Amino acid sequence: MMTYYSIYMIFLYLMDMMLMLVMLYPSNLFKFHPLVLSILLIFYVMILSFKMNFVAGYYWYSYILFLVMIGGLMILFMYFTSLSNNQLFYFDKNYYKYLYVxxxxxxxxxxxxxxxFDYMELLYWFNYSEIFEFLNIFEFFKKDYYKNLMINYSMDLNMFMIMYLFFTMICCVLICLKFSIPLRQIVKSK
Incomplete structure (x- = not known):
């Protein structure tokens, strides 16, 4: 039977593994489209904010990190779409063979x-001793000051807002693709 400690450790291992895989993916940078790198950065920030939520217990820092990074990525997205006009994505099969290795x-x-190595000893060594207070999962969820920003757990509303924003972005891109133009026009001065 798995204890809460082992579930906690498995979750931390998996989060670290996903962070390493996202960092390993763009190891051949000169063949990547800039938008692929921004998507990888979005995945990295999402995984990091999930890990911060799980480890720290209060959600302010992860919300602020996520909003700041997404705001910066929106600016980068507009910049890259104005520079790279309708470039195609190329998938190199040899790169994916090396990536699997x-x-x-x-x-x-x-x-x-x-x-x-014991993961908890490593966390303690990196001065994360406050993590040890959160090992009891039931006590973790009973305390009121560990709840998220909206006081109650409303994952449905959060997922609806995320899907709405994503759908709006896809609609804007499809409107621009219909006319084969970049999202932002470059006006030449006379």
Whole structure:
């Protein structure tokens, strides 16, 4: 039977593994489209904010980090779409073969590392001793001051807002693709 401690450790291992995989993906930068790199940055920020939510217990820092990064990425998105006019994405099959080998080697190294070292000792060594207060999951959710920004857990409303914003962005892109123009026109001065 798995204890709460082991579930907590497995979750932290998986979050670290996903962070490493997102960092490993753009190892061949000169062949990547800038929009792919911005999508990878969005994934990295989302995983990091989920980990901050789970470890710290209060959600202010992760909300602020996510909103600041998404605001910056919107500016980068507009900049890249104005510079790279309708460039196609190219998928290199050889790169994905090497990527699978890199992922396999990374997973083997992480498994060896996590078997040799206790993850909680590493967290304590990095001065995260306050994490040890949150190991009891039931006590974690009973306390009122650990609730999220909207006081009650309303994941449905959050997911609706995320999907609405994503749908709006897709509609704007499709409108611009219909006329084969970039999202922002470059006006030449006379």
């Amino acid at each position: 890199k992922i396999f080697i990374l997973m083997m190294l992480m498994l060896m590392f996590f078997k040799k």
